[in-house]
Amino acid sequence: xxxxxxxxxxxxxxxxxxxxxxxxxxxxxxxxxxxxxxxxxxxxxxxxxxxxxxxxxxxxxxxxxxxxxxxxxxxxxxxxxxxxxxxxxxxxxxxxxxxxxxxxxxxxxxxxxxxxxxxxxxxxxxxxxxxxxxxxxxxxxxxxxxxxxxxxxxxxxxxxxxxxxxxxxxxxxxxxxxxxxxxxxxxxxxxxxxxxxxxxxxxxxxxxxxxxxxxx
Numbered sequence: 738x739x740x741x742x743x744x745x746x747x748x749x750x751x752x753x754x755x756x757x758x759x760x761x762x763x764x765x766x767x768x769x770x771x772x773x774x775x776x777x778x779x780x781x782x783x784x785x786x787x788x789x790x791x792x793x794x795x796x797x798x799x800x801x802x803x804x805x806x807x808x809x810x811x812x813x814x815x816x817x818x819x820x821x822x823x824x825x826x827x828x829x830x831x832x833x834x835x836x837x838x839x840x841x842x843x844x845x846x847x848x849x850x851x852x853x854x855x856x857x858x859x860x861x862x863x864x865x866x867x868x869x870x871x872x873x874x875x876x877x878x879x880x881x882x883x884x885x886x887x888x889x890x891x892x893x894x895x896x897x898x899x900x901x902x903x904x905x906x907x908x909x910x911x912x913x914x915x916x917x918x919x920x921x922x923x924x925x926x927x928x929x930x931x932x933x934x935x936x937x938x939x940x941x942x943x944x945x946x947x948x949x950x951x952x953x
Contacts (some may be wrong), residue, residue: 739796742927747930749916751771768904768924770797770823770926770927771798771926771930772799772858772894772897772925772927772929772930772933773930774925774926774928774930775794775797775926775930775931775934776819776857776929776930776931776933776937777928777930778794778796778797778932779792779793779794779796779797779931779934780792780793780794780795780796780936781818781938782807787820787850788820788821789817789818789819789820790817790818790820790938791815791816791817791818792815792816792818792929792931792934792935793813793815793816793830793931794814794815794927794931795813795830797809797813797927797930798841798927805808805907811831812829812831812832812921812923813828813829813830813831814827814829814923814925814927814931815827815828815829815830815930816828816931816934816935817820817889818935818938818939820944822944823942823944823945824889825935825939825941826884827883827884827885827886827887827931828883828884828885829845829882829883829884829885829892829909829923830861830879830880830881830882831881831882831911831919832862832878832879833878833879833881833911833919833920834876834877835876835877835878835917836874836875836876836877837874837877838915839863839877840877840879840913840914840915840917840919841879841913841914841915842856842858842879842881842911842912842913842914842919843857843858843860843912843913843914844856844858844911844912845857845858845881845883845909845910845911845912846909846910846912847883847885847907847908847909847910848907848908848909849889850889850892851894856883856884857883858881858882858883858911859881859882859883860879860952861881861882862878862879862880863877863878863879863880864876864877864878865877865891867876869888879913884925890928890931890932891932893905893907893925893928893929894925894928894929894932896925896931897925897928897929899938904924904925904926905924905925906922906923906924906925907916907922907923907925908920908921908922909921910921
């Protein structure tokens, strides 16, 4: 066994052990985050030459794995705000990494009060990294997004308030052409935090917080 391979295997095993030891701690940490946390960590991207402002929750929580703190699969919420009218588009952004063959995520099913709803995904980015493929194979990744009605997000946030911050969740499923679906979701605290960040931003510009249809 050559020296490089030994080093690679050693790092992999050590990373795996540390990951197993801290996995439950990471889950507990995520579950403990409040809407105030997500509101205060929401990132606003805006300047005087833009017609829209964008607010996202990417920095609210990321599952960082191993010694290098690498973020693999990730999802967060984005809001695009028209700075003249206050009209707002809400969007889920999802990044999925995997091995072997392309999955080609193209549809999503998500929960609503009336039952699951299906719609097309926006395919934002797709690529493959074969660095080190001799030992671990190529890594594929896809960046996809889908819009969500503001009325649905407001309903989920209301449940969070009604249950006094209990861990209410909202689930969705990315559908793959290859038949390898991917399940994910959000805590209501992240949704409520984003909505409060958006409302505060609109208030700063004296914009009305009207509920938009989010058609795109």
